[in-house]
Amino acid sequence: MATVAFGSIKSQIETTAPPRGLWCDFPLGRPLGVPSDPEFQHRVLAKAFELLDSPEPIFAEYDVSIIDDENEVMACPMPPRHDPDLHPAIDEAKGLRPAYERSVAQYGNRVGAGRVVQADEITDAIDAFVKIAEGTPWKEAGVPGIPARVSQDIRGYYETAALALSDHAPPAWAGTRWFLDHTEAGRVLMNARQAMADAGEPNPIWFYMAPGDR
Amino acid sequence: MADSDIKALTADLDGVKFDETAFTVPVPLTEAKVAIVTSASLHHPDDEDFSPMDTGYRILRSEPRDYVMGHWSPNFDATGFALDINTVFPIDRLDELAAQGVIGSVAEEHLAYAGNQFDLSAIRLDSGPSGAKFLKEQDVDVVLLTPV
Numbered sequence: 237m238a239t240v241a242f243g244s245i246k247s248q249i250e251t252t253a254p255p256r257g258l259w260c261d262f263p264l265g266r267p268l269g270v271p272s273d274p275e276f277q278h279r280v281l282a283k284a285f286e287l288l289d290s291p292e293p294i295f296a297e298y299d300v301s302i303i304d305d306e307n308e309v310m311a312c313p314m315p316p317r318h319d320p321d322l323h324p325a326i327d328e329a330k331g332l333r334p335a336y337e338r339s340v341a342q343y344g345n346r347v348g349a350g351r352v353v354q355a356d357e358i359t360d361a362i363d364a365f366v367k368i369a370e371g372t373p374w375k376e377a378g379v380p381g382i383p384a385r386v387s388q389d390i391r392g393y394y395e396t397a398a399l400a401l402s403d404h405a406p407p408a409w410a411g412t413r414w415f416l417d418h419t420e421a422g423r424v425l426m427n428a429r430q431a432m433a434d435a436g437e438p439n440p441i442w443f444y445m446a447p448g449d450r
Numbered sequence: 451m452a453d454s455d456i457k458a459l460t461a462d463l464d465g466v467k468f469d470e471t472a473f474t475v476p477v478p479l480t481e482a483k484v485a486i487v488t489s490a491s492l493h494h495p496d497d498e499d500f501s502p503m504d505t506g507y508r509i510l511r512s513e514p515r516d517y518v519m520g521h522w523s524p525n526f527d528a529t530g531f532a533l534d535i536n537t538v539f540p541i542d543r544l545d546e547l548a549a550q551g552v553i554g555s556v557a558e559e560h561l562a563y564a565g566n567q568f569d570l571s572a573i574r575l576d577s578g579p580s581g582a583k584f585l586k587e588q589d590v591d592v593v594l595l596t597p598v
Contacts, residue, residue: 237474237476237582237585237586237590237591237592237593238474238475238476238591238592238593239592239593239594239595240592240593240594240595241595241597242594242595242596242597243597244457244597245457245460245461246461247461247462247465248460248461248463248465251465251466251467252465252466252467252468253467253468253471254471254595255471255472255473255474263453263526263527263530264453264456264457264525264526264527264598265526265527265528265530265531265537265538265598266527266530266531266537266538267537267538267596267597267598268536268537268538268540268543268596269537270530270537271529271530271531271533271534271536271537272533272534274536274542274543274546277536277537277540277543278543278546278547281540281543281544281547281594284594285479285552285553285592288476288479288592291475292473293471293473303453303454304452304453304454306451306452306453306454339532343532343533344516345495345518346517346518346519346531346532346535347518347519347528347529347531347532348532350495350518351499351520382502384522384524385522387524388522388524391524392528395528395529395532396532398529399529399532399533405529405530405533405534406529408453408527408529408530409451409452409453409527410529411527411528411529412451412527412529413451416451444522444523444524445524446524447451447456447524447525448456448459448524448525449451449452449455449456449459450451
């Protein structure tokens with residue numbers, strides 16, 4: 237079998253030196269570049285298949301780069317505060333549920349809740365992180381699984397809901413920045429992560445709750 | 451937070467270096483059966499989720515296209531795949547190329563591994579060769595490797 241390996245990080249695919257390697261300077265998580273753009277994806281595939289004509293190992297660079305501007309954030313109209321007796325993050329998550337369901341109906345549940353926490357349990361999971369952020373040791377807070385995996389379900393729930401609140405395909409990372417920096421649940425998660433770090437918990441327990449540059 | 455910052459975190463990791471390059475000349479593309487192997491930890495909803503440092507693979511059937519992402523890493527954008535599976539797993543695009551006669555055919559089964567690995571020895575010695583054998587038994591000629 238002949239292989240064509242796409243690479244997102246130039247140094248890595250250069251070092252590994254596969255028989256046919258194509259470095260595409262696209263954001264991590266988007267090896268074909270642009271979602272919902274068949275023409276763009278076909279151009280990338282055409283370049284990949286072109287490498288099969290080489291009579292010897294070959295490394296190529298795709299001639300279009302997609303650079304994350306570091307600042308773009310999804311613009312999502314957030315639900316108004318509904319129940320002032322609830323923690324703001326829990327009220328927020330409940331308010332996003334209709335958007336989440338619309339998104340799942342339209343696209344499927346590809347990255348949303350369900351790894352360890354179902355959509356019905358998202359607010360309980362957020363509540364556990366609220367407790368941690370307020371000082372409860374994480375093992376006593378009722379986190380319903382490995383914190384990193386639970387965090388993924390919460391982030392996935394929010395990013396999936398956001399797709400239904402936006403009218404265009406978001407740039408890479410715009411959904412993550414929105415979740416971490418512009419939602420109550422994102423703030424709770426980051427505060428809980430910091431509390432676990434400050435409490436001296438082992439790095440793998442809290443570090444992977446958020447992208448590694450946070 | 452930026453994509454470049456995340457890439458910088460991993461750019462200097464030691465990559466695998468091979469003494470020899472396993473180079474193969476394929477049949478003409480118009481006759482080739484093409485499969486996708488992705489490191490995006492995709493699986494069908496009813497199949498086993500990936501565990502931490504899971505070195506196995508999951509078989510991805512061409513239908514139904516109900517793939518979910520079981521990746522453990524937080525270090526990539528997932529909204530692209532959430533909107534369009536082809537951003538990671540270009541199965542619709544391959545179907546179109548087969549219909550146009552650009553490629554011979556599309557494999558009925560593909561493979562997904564977990565890309566967030568710390569020790570590659572089990573994949574190199576076990577699940578990697580096993581996956582390759584699985585694809586060869588399907589008479590796959592060309593494999594596209596897509597990373598996440």
